[in-house]
Amino acid sequence: MDQAEVERLAGxxxxxxxxxxxxHPRIAEARKVFLDRFLALYSGDPYTIRLLIESGRFLVYHIAGVLDAGVDPARRETWLTITRLKQEMSRFGLASDRHIDGLIARLCSAGFMDLKPAEQDRRVRILKPTEKLKSHDRDWLAAHIAPLEVLFPEHDYSAVMEQDRLFHARYRRISILFLPLGASLLLSLPDSMLFFNHAAGAVVQAELLRSAMSAPGYPDGLIPGAGIGERFGVSRTHVRQLLVAAENAGLVRLSARGNGSVQVLPRQWASYDRGMATGMYLHDLIYVATEQEARSMERQEQGVLINGPW
Structure with missing residues (x-):
């Protein structure tokens, strides 16, 4: 997506x-706020972590929520069918059709989604995110907007931070237009994808970085790596394999003494901040576009009140 198209969508x-x-000079402070909010979202809930925190799994839930916000029952092409979800997922290339089918079944069994016949055509089955999933998504979005509040207090992000449901629904509906941009931005971050493509990789990475930020010798100090995944229900073997992959990519250094210590390297700090900044850039774009739509609708409603409906 070129700059002209981005500007067209963002207004x-x-x-x-x-x-x-x-x-930004306060990027480390924003990173700490984000890590705390993100980890609090999943702390103590290993099942949700296993269900939602991995690239293919997360995108099924995330894209379903976005598409559901744009459904118009009178327009069949907007219905959230499994076929339409798979079409949007193909932009990211991170999950096969069979994988998506399995993830949908698990999301339904966990109470995050329903799959029912369409009222307009009982032959067509429609996916519908439940309030449980929408509530999680409001919390997720607030966690990702929180660092923007730190860096740019002159901008008003209260509608998301206070979890205004109408604004959230509009935000997700407008997000549909930005899916191609989101796909290209996500796939441009190979270091982030290294963790994101592993089950619970994102929370393991976040816990690793938060521990490193509070450890003596930050940003170069050593931290114990053995217990990083325990509170998320992730095995030590899985964490070890993930850290070895990160070491091979030049993101961390594992202790040669075999005591399980980990050092976060400069490349990891830099790439994490860039990934976080990329997400913040996208969220701000959509936030501004949502505000513009809300103001436009308010002006239209005021015009009807003043001039009458005819």
Missing amino acids: GPPRLSVEEICH
Whole structure:
């Protein structure tokens, strides 16, 4: 997606850039806020972690929520069918059709989604995110907007932070337009994808970085790696395999003495901040576009009240 298309969708030039966010003098403070909010979202809930925190699994839930916000019962092409979900998932190339079918079944059995015949055509089955999933998504979005509040307090993000349900529904409906941009941005972050492509990889990475930020010698100090995944229900073997892959990518250094210590390397700090900044850039784009739509609808409603419906 070129810059002109981004500006068309956003209603004008983006007010933030990835570079501006990434090199903000308070980026470490924003990172700490994000890590705390993100980990609190999943702390003590190993089942949800296993169900939602991995690239293919997360995208099934995330894209389903986005598409559901744009459903118009009178327009069949907007219905959230499994086929339509798979079509949007194909942009990311992170899950096979069979994998998606299995994930949908698990989301339904866990109470995150329903799969029922369409009222307009009983032959067609429609996916519907439940309130349980929508509530989780409101918390998830607030965690990702929180660091923007730290860096840019002059911008008002209260609608998401206070979990305004109408604003959230509009935000998710407008997010449909930004799915191609989101796919290209996500796939441009290989270091982030290394963790994201592993079950619970994102929370293991977040816990690793948060521990490193509070350890003596930050940002170069050693931290114990053995217990990183325990509170998320992740085995030590799985964490060890993930850390070995991260070491091979130049993101961490594992202790040669075999005591399980880990050092987060400069490349990991830099790539995590860039990934976080990329997400913040996208969220701000959608936030501004949502605000513009809300103001436009308010003006239209005021015009009807003043001039009458005819």
